[in-house]
Amino acid sequence: MAFTILAVGAVALFIVWNTFIIVQTREEVILERFGKYHATLTAGFHFVTPFVDRVAYRQEIREQVLDVPHQKCITKDNIEVDVDGIIYLKVMDAEKASYGINDYRLAAVNLAQTTMRSEIGKITLDDTFSERDAMNDAIVAELDKASNPWGVKVMRYEIKDIQPSQDIVLTMEQQMEAEREKRAEIVASSGERDARINTSEGDRHASILRSEGTRQKRINEAKGEAKEMELIAAASARGIERVAQAISQPGGSLAVKMRLTEQFIDRLGSVIDGANISVLPVEAANMKSFFEGASKVTDGVKGHK
Template sequence: MFVFTLVILFIFFILYKLMLIVPMREVHVIERLGKFRAVLSPGFHFLIPFFDRVSYRHDTREQVLDVPPQSCISKDNTQLEVDGLVYLKVMDGKLASYGIENYRKAAVNLAQTTMRSEIGKLSLSETFSERDSLNESIVREIDKASEPWGIKVLRYEIRNITPSRHVIHTLEKQMEAERRKRAEITLANAEKAAMINMSEGERQEAINLSEGQKQKRINEAKGTGQEIAIIAKAKSEGMAMISQALAVNGGTDAMNMLLKEQFIAQVGKILNDAQVSVVPAEMAKLEGFFEGMEQVTQTVSGQNNSGKGAR
């Protein structure tokens, strides 16, 4: 019974060594008597017991490896601490097994050295603004070097770029100065726009005032012209009426009487308004004045009558 059990166990052991199931996400490297035989893809396979063995198992899925932080010097001699992530995939199980001892460690170390080299070509500001191009350069260089290892570097991502404390303090001052500069430029532009608007307003105000003064003077000139025309017309009509009145019988006497009354009224007004007493020295001359006025009136009347006779 014991021997039978041993035989059954031995048969199961042989079957276990004979059959191999490779999972979907892996490839297995088979060695026969210590020499490479084949790379088995996912599925069911048969092996020769005690001759074939699985030497390496590789995950064919995309792998993410953490690149530890490291100190780098930029082109402008600024010290930076940079870390990242490298994404790779096993493409050839044989090369991944025999091309290098540990492709994961080698990929991480290569990513670090390549990253130091690429950052040394850029200034501090360029490391922040050109991160995408920096990632592409690192991927390109790592992919060239890792081709004999049977792996494919898919992409590289810089996770953090941390300048030293002194550099951070300097950058903060620079950013503060830049913000202050932009604020001053904005205020200057606002003041400039305000002055322009104010000058435009004053200019428009001056134009409106000048237009108003111009229109006022035009209106006053037109009013004065109309007033002069009306007064001249009234005087002309008045003179015509006086001429007609003088041509009538008794018109001359009436004119003389009117002139005498006006003269007396004006003399009385002058005597009343004067600050000193005015006494005419030759009152007798008033009669001569009235007689002279009468002769003038007769002369004007005679001229009017001769003009009518000529007609």
């Protein structure tokens, strides 16, 4: 009797337990009735019919992160690289995610790998490092188009790492080292060229300044000489003007003649003293007597004054 009561109690508890269901906020539940889709249960407390309804699937409705394993890909220039990535997706329709495909997670990862191999094969090794964003967008577009019938939305895709083989890495390092050396040589040659240009410019400016200084010096000297000549000419003109004024005075003409006679006599005497002549011709004697008389007249005129 006790066993019967216990069995009835267990059956009743089982029935009561299967009469309601609690759905978490982070999920949606697919309910089937007699093996056929009946309803999609959202977060909350729900009653079901025991032995008639059953929970077929529980779908995660939060955004999910799936890791895409490493795989070998061949670039457009036939270089092998090891690539991996991450997919961010979200279930938008629990019914399609349950009945549209067996395992949308596995399908999304495999499709991501296939698309990634295809995109890597379209570009060269150098472009794989600079075209990551373009490749990510292309993979997202392809995955989103394929996953739409599954009720899944691919939010984004990120390539985590692109790793060439060790031989390629060594070659790239040597290439970068050669590029750095070339740039250093270019910078050094540019510096030398600029230095030579600056030196030649400095020499040119110095030559110009020296020539300008020489020219200005000559100009100043010429101006000085011209000024000196102008002053001398002005002084001579003033002297001549004063002489002319003196000559124009009464007795001035006679004084000039007497002065010229004195200078002539003095000069003639110097010439005679320096010559080897002891006897003068009659004309020279007469001339000398004439000048001596003129000299006396001049002295008389001076005394009269």
